[in-house]
Amino acid sequence: MAPSRPSSPRVELARAKVNLALHVTGQRSDGFHLLDSLVVFPQIGDRIALASSDKLDLVVEGPFARDLDGSPDDNLILKAVRSFAERADMPCPDIRLTLTKRLPVSSGIGGGSSDAATTLRLLEDFTGTYLPDEELHALALSLGADVPVCLAPECQIMRGMGEELTPGPDLPACxxxxxxxxxxxxxxxxxxxxxxxxxxxxxxxxxxxxxxxxxxxxxxxxxxxxxxxxxxxxxxxxxxxxxxxxxxxxxxxxxxxxxxxxxxxxxxxxxxxxxxxxxxxxxxxxxxxxxxx
The missing domain is CATH 3.30.70.890 (GHMP kinase, C-terminal domain)
Structure with a gap:
């Protein structure tokens, strides 16, 4: 019997988060700022591929790979994987994630946040475990204020610290x-x-x-x-x-x-x-x- 072929990796575009407008409306007593922003996700972004492996691994490549600071173990993508497994009450999955870093780092377009949110979506499909919306939102928020809005890469209105989200307007083709x-x-x-x-x-x-x-x-x-x-x-x-x-x-x-x-x-x-x-x-x-x- 011929050996089974490994399944093809799941691949998704981690779209840039662009603030078409961003109003700072206040500041909380703990120092966090309150925002009111119209956010869009153009068809421009990093690329994330997820495939089965014999261990949890992250490979970073692409034109801006060298600009990521710190140990790969501290990358927000791996934090997303571990946090997802904990929330879903399952062992940490043995997967290889390949991040092709096409977006500049620390550039105001939410690259790291979008990478983490895209990883969460890929994990749900890979494991077949879909967290309730409230739990997934809380998990995303624990990873960063911009991660929840990136879970659904479509036009949204983002308020508060980023956790208050409502659907945005229909946009023209442009x-x-x-x-x-x-x-x-x-x-x-x-x-x-x-x-x-x-x-x-x-x-x-x-x-x-x-x-x-x-x-x-x-x-x-x-x-x-x-x-x-x-x-x-x-x-x-x-x-x-x-x-x-x-x-x-x-x-x-x-x-x-x-x-x-x-x-x-x-x-x-x-x-x-x-x-x-x-x-x-x-x-x-x-x-x-x-x-x-």
Whole structure:
């Protein structure tokens, strides 16, 4: 009898988390900030593959693999695996996880959080054990404030510390260009640099945006309250925004999260050409493009 072939690995895109708008609405007594944010997950991200193995193992490869600090055992992906097994009351599974790190590290687009959330989804499918939504949400929150929103990589409104989630509006078919000047920005330092922490929340979010113009018109009434303090810490953010805004095909440019990644929204057919133009002008930057959702 011929030996059975190993099953093919499960592979999923761990999408970048982009804050189209991010308002800081307060600060709790324990120091945590309160946010109101419109979040999207474009078709740009890291790649995670899960396969059976004889032990729990994590392999990290890709253009930004070397930028991950610390021991692989401290990686959020392995923490997600161990926490899942504990919550599910099962032995830690013998699997090999391969992370192809395509997103810059500490770049304001939730790469590590999305990696952890994607791992949790892959684990549920691999083990056939599906935690109740409340338990999965609590597990994700224990791994980091941005992990819960990444469990369902679709447009959402994110409030509180990130744990209050509601479905976002329907989005038009459009493109997004992400640009990072290969500069890491410290989130704690950005918050520390803020002079105000009680900005108004998002304006009422419509149920849908039928066109790119409707979406950018709404976003023009919003902000990223972390953009100004981040620019004080990293002047190259201003250079990225200036380059995006100089392209007439970009309808709106803004920084995501705590930086330094910025995004430009555009018609879908222009996204690849904008990326190519920026690569010619700034070969030292990280640039990626794709559909917004």
């Amino acid at each position: 493109g997004i260009v992400l640009v990072n000047p290969k500069a890491a920005v410290s989130t704690p330092e950005v918050f520390k640099s803020m002079t105000r922490r009680d900005y108004p929340p998002l304006p009422l979010v419509p149920e849908s945006f039928d066109t790119l113009g409707q979406l950018t018109g709404y976003l023009a009434s919003c902000r990223n309250d972390l953009q100004a303090p981040a620019m004080e810490l990293c002047g190259r953010i201003g250079e990225v925004l200036a380059a995006l805004e100089a392209d007439s095909r970009v309808d709106l440019a803004r920084m995501s999260g705590s930086g330094a990644t910025c995004f430009g929204l555009c018609e879908l057919e222009h996204a690849t050409d904008i990326e190519r133009s920026l690569r010619v002008e700034h070969p030292e930057w990280w640039i990626a493009s794709g559909p917004l959702s």
